[in-house]
């Protein structure tokens with residue numbers, strides 16, 4: 350019997366309507382559109398309104414996906430929600446999503462690996478499919494980054510935005526789907542990108558709030574250095590391991606943290622800019638949302654049998670690459 354592989358068979362996505370442009374940010378912090386564009390490639394990002402949460406964006410993405418695939422929520426067996434901005438500390442946002450969409454036969458859990466979460470979730474979900482015991486697994490990647498951003502800190506508030514995407518994984522026996530993965534973590538990198546308070550190390554107090562410790566803290570230059578090296582290396586490594594030459598790659602689907610990091614990764618892989626999926630200019634860095642939102646935006650362009658390399662780098666540090674043979678024409 351041929352090996353069961355997990356194939357992505359549908360994609361959904363959602364970004365909030367409200368746009369926060371670089372021009373808007375110029376009025377909030379000491380920055381310029383020119384600085385942000387030249388250093389990051391970001392022009393604008395989306396912001397979810399108060400009172401709505403990560404699960405609301407995830408629900409929109411999943412409902413779109415179910416509609417496209419023509420299946421009901423009760424057919425879903427497992428939901429993995431990759432996020433660092435869950436609705437609540439507990440229970441898991443996956444549970445909330447299952448309740449809101451009516452996935453009565455599913456169980457689920459959240460997966461936290463910062464910007465690499467969706468990639469790690471894809472690998473996790475694929476193993477349930479490959480086991481032969483699961484036929485329909487949903488992997489969500491989404492974050493309401495605006496909930497943990499300090500809009501007086503120009504180092505971080507210009508980078509991130511809100512959004513969510515989701516994919517459906519189903520079994521495939523034709524050699525199509527998730528073919529290989531290389532995933533890495535290095536906890537010693539945690540000091541350079543984290544949220545200082547709110548966890549068990551430093552529970553919330555008046556002092557932590559006053560000290561603005563519930564926001565993203567990042568030493569950008571250091572993270573940039575590690576990101577640019579590791580994302581490029583792991584992307585090349587997965588190509589070599591699968592005997593893929595530059596011309597064999599149809600698309601690079603890279604985490605949208607900084608256009609300069611994405612360009613360096615493409616250079617290392619030897620792929621031209623025409624093969625690099627990019628939407629950082631419109632959404633900024635949506636953390637867990639970047640990869641599924643790229644697949645969502647470019648879905649129509651992807652053809653059955655296309656070779657995709659997905660790669661990420663994020664807080665933790667976490668990074669990795671996944672090689673996918675795309676499963677369908679839409």
Ligand code: UT7
Nearest residue numbers: 380381384388464503504507569570572573576606607663
């Ligand atoms: O997704 C998770 C992983 N995260 C990443 O991959 C992010 C990696 N890091 C980066 O993308 C970049 O480091 C940033 C975009 C965050 C910053 O760009 P940079 O080229 O590394 O700038 P920098 O931090 O070295 O700062 C250069 C200068 C500094 O001024 P001085 O000290 O040279 O006078 C900053 O104070 O730019 C200043 N600066 C700004 N100026 C205008 C920092 N932020 C801003 C700003 N507007 N928003």
